[in-house]
Amino acid sequence: MNTRRFGPDDVVPAAEIIRRGGLLGIPTETVYGLGANGLDPEAVANIFAAKGRPQDNPLILHIPSSAWLERYCRNIPDAAYALADRFWPGPLTMILERGDMVPDVVTAGLDTVGMRCPAHPVCRAILTAADLPVAAPSGNTSGRPSPTTAQHMLEDMDGKIDGIVDGGPCTVGVESTIIDLTVMPPRLLRPGGVTLEELRETLGEVAVDQAVRRLMGEGEHPRAPGMKYRHYAPKAPVTVVRGDPARGADYIRTHLEEGDGVVCFDEFAGQYPGHVVERLGPARDKAAQARHVFDALRAFDDTDVSAIWAQCPDDAGIGLAVANRLSKAAGFHIINVDEMGR
Structure with a gap:
């Protein structure tokens, strides 16, 4: 055609x-x-x-x-x-x-x-x-x-x-x-x-x-698009990092392996030399993050990254939508740095 x-x-x-x-x-x-x-x-x-x-x-x-x-x-x-x-x-x-x-x-x-x-x-x-x-x-x-x-x-x-x-x-x-x-x-x-x-x-x-905020089970029936299945996912597996942006950036930096890529807030883009980095937008600008989230995920399919780490906003405002898309792209594989050490 x-x-x-x-x-x-x-x-x-x-x-x-x-x-x-x-x-x-x-x-x-x-x-x-x-x-x-x-x-x-x-x-x-x-x-x-x-x-x-x-x-x-x-x-x-x-x-x-x-x-x-x-x-x-x-x-x-x-x-x-x-x-x-x-x-x-x-x-x-x-x-x-x-x-x-x-x-x-x-x-x-x-x-x-x-x-x-x-x-x-x-x-x-x-x-x-x-x-x-x-x-x-x-x-x-x-x-x-x-x-x-x-x-x-x-x-x-x-x-x-x-x-x-x-x-x-x-x-x-x-x-x-x-x-x-x-x-x-x-x-x-x-x-x-x-x-x-x-x-x-x-x-x-x-x-x-x-x-x-979670995966639907096999026996559950979606009442709307985007509810049940793994969505929005690039070829490489994604891990979402939630919580304080600076702590999240540090966590990603200390856990990165060779060949991994990063989706991060603009303020932290320079912290990952030698890795493919896609900017999500400023940490405080959730509207920009919504505009960029799919572009960032899709861009990795033109690379040979083996895994992707993604910073994630909180749930306020349109941040809930950005967090939902990133979480579904990751199959809800989420690390919350604010809950560590409690």
Whole structure:
């Protein structure tokens, strides 16, 4: 298959790929997505095939406005519209009761569906031109770090999909926040660009699913993307180091072996001579860390490092999303230097 490259002004021919049942790489503010007509079971099945994605991992439907919710969902709570008023368009996915027209392949057979209204202007233009809900997971081979540029996505999907639209680098850098509104209290299933603190400002009590901080078991069924399987992982094994940044940097330096690589806060990048180092961003700038985390992990696949040590922010704000992505990349192999010597 010849994968066509589109620029940000090529909205009409790009949308036509969606309308005729093809696969399209689309830019969003979070990561690049692999999109298809969310009402066409065959087109959606092709997403799973292109990614090598497990069939029990549900997808998200992307729509251009909250006015579309009633087309594909039922029993929509007031909380959904409160969240949409504040955060849509933006990096927030809401789990709602699915309508009859949503195919089983989108929801992995669940009675719920994830709905999102992305903020990227090119993505919104494509959704409007296609006049269809677009099912779209991240546009990477399943398990690899998510793509935040069109080139990243082409590394995984060139020749497997019909086209990709280059909308520039993603501004958030981690996937959307997912909140389940079919339970009380609402439950955070995946942290992202909308923070837990912001959700609680709008909704009051919000629970945090255990899968945010641990691996799901084989018998557990994910209610949203990114919950169950090892994700975001480079080829080399990752160890996450949490706690005080200076102590964490010291721990990494004293445990590094020849051939190891390091993901670290900018302030400590000069402490590992002779090793491949990728900068995560300043220790206090979690938004920068969110933008850089997948780029840093993906960069190691172009090296021969044998293992990767990664510094990690605390859970406040978007730090929870960065910590979640790093922890899943590491299979939750985590060392907390603040707990040593207690």
